[in-house]
Amino acid sequence: MPDSAPLTDPPLHPNGTHQAESAKLADFARLDAERYARRGYPEAVYCEGKTPVQVAAIAAASGGAGVTLFTRAGAEHAAAVLGELPDAFYDPDAGLLAHPPEPPAPSGGLVVVVAAGTSDLRVAKEAMLTAGYLGRETELVVDVGVAGLHRILAHLPLLRRARVVVVAAGMDGALPSVVAGLIAAPVVALPTSVGYGAAFGGLAPLLSMLNACAPGVAVVNIDNGYGAGHLAAQIAAPA
Numbered sequence: 001m002p003d004s005a006p007l008t009d010p011p012l013h014p015n016g017t018h019q020a021e022s023a024k025l026a027d028f029a030r031l032d033a034e035r036y037a038r039r040g041y042p043e044a045v046y047c048e049g050k051t052p053v054q055v056a057a058i059a060a061a062s063g064g065a066g067v068t069l070f071t072r073a074g075a076e077h078a079a080a081v082l083g084e085l086p087d088a089f090y091d092p093d094a095g096l097l098a099h100p101p102e103p104p105a106p107s108g109g110l111v112v113v114v115a116a117g118t119s120d121l122r123v124a125k126e127a128m129l130t131a132g133y134l135g136r137e138t139e140l141v142v143d144v145g146v147a148g149l150h151r152i153l154a155h156l157p158l159l160r161r162a163r164v165v166v167v168a169a170g171m172d173g174a175l176p177s178v179v180a181g182l183i184a185a186p187v188v189a190l191p192t193s194v195g196y197g198a199a200f201g202g203l204a205p206l207l208s209m210l211n212a213c214a215p216g217v218a219v220v221n222i223d224n225g226y227g228a229g230h231l232a233a234q235i236a237a238p239a
Contacts, residue, residue: 112164114159118143127229
């Protein structure tokens with residue numbers, strides 16, 4: 001048999017992706033262009049598990065009403081998005097990009113996001129940025145875990161102004177129940193995968209939050225800052 005022709009890469013797109021690959025969006029994604037009209041909130045792109053080429057193609061095709069969020073974006077994902085949308089907002093700590101880069105003017109109630117410890121900050125920032133880009137005023141409170149209860153008590157005036165409070169915590173996951181016992185607003189409990197072995201990658205705080213003693217606590221999945229921020233934005237939406 002004759003030798004095969006040498007394999008060569010297809011031509012590069014100006015952003016560094018391969019044109020042949022970036023053009024085949026329908027092979028791996030179908031954007032939900034009607035989601036904003038249907039739900040009042042646009043679609044978000046979960047980057048983890050997608051290749052940079054796929055993310056670039058999605059970014060190139062994104063647009064329409066509202067803000068497009070790219071979540072769980074690593075450095076290569078971020079570079080792919082910024083190659084197509086160079087003015088996009090990017091927070092590397094939260095792994096989140098947004099386009100257009102400016103959040104909408106806030107409306108509705110205040111969303112306060114609380115990080116029990118500095119190690120919970122990555123997930124807490126994802127929640128805060130999500131709520132902000134979905135149109136809510138946000139405030140962030142950091143490092144106020146139950147090991148020093150005086151720290152959360154110092155923020156009670158702010159917490160009591162909130163329409164909803166998101167509490168991100170790992171280890172024993174006790175802080176959402178404490179906060180819910182101090183305020184009238186609902187609490188979105190956000191378990192994180194922070195902690196030593198018996199925390200089981202966030203399972204221990206998840207179970208603690210599901211068993212919260214205080215009423216008015218809703219629980220999202222482990223490390224799901226986007227889900228917590230989205231739920232908070234819906235709760236705090238204008239009447």
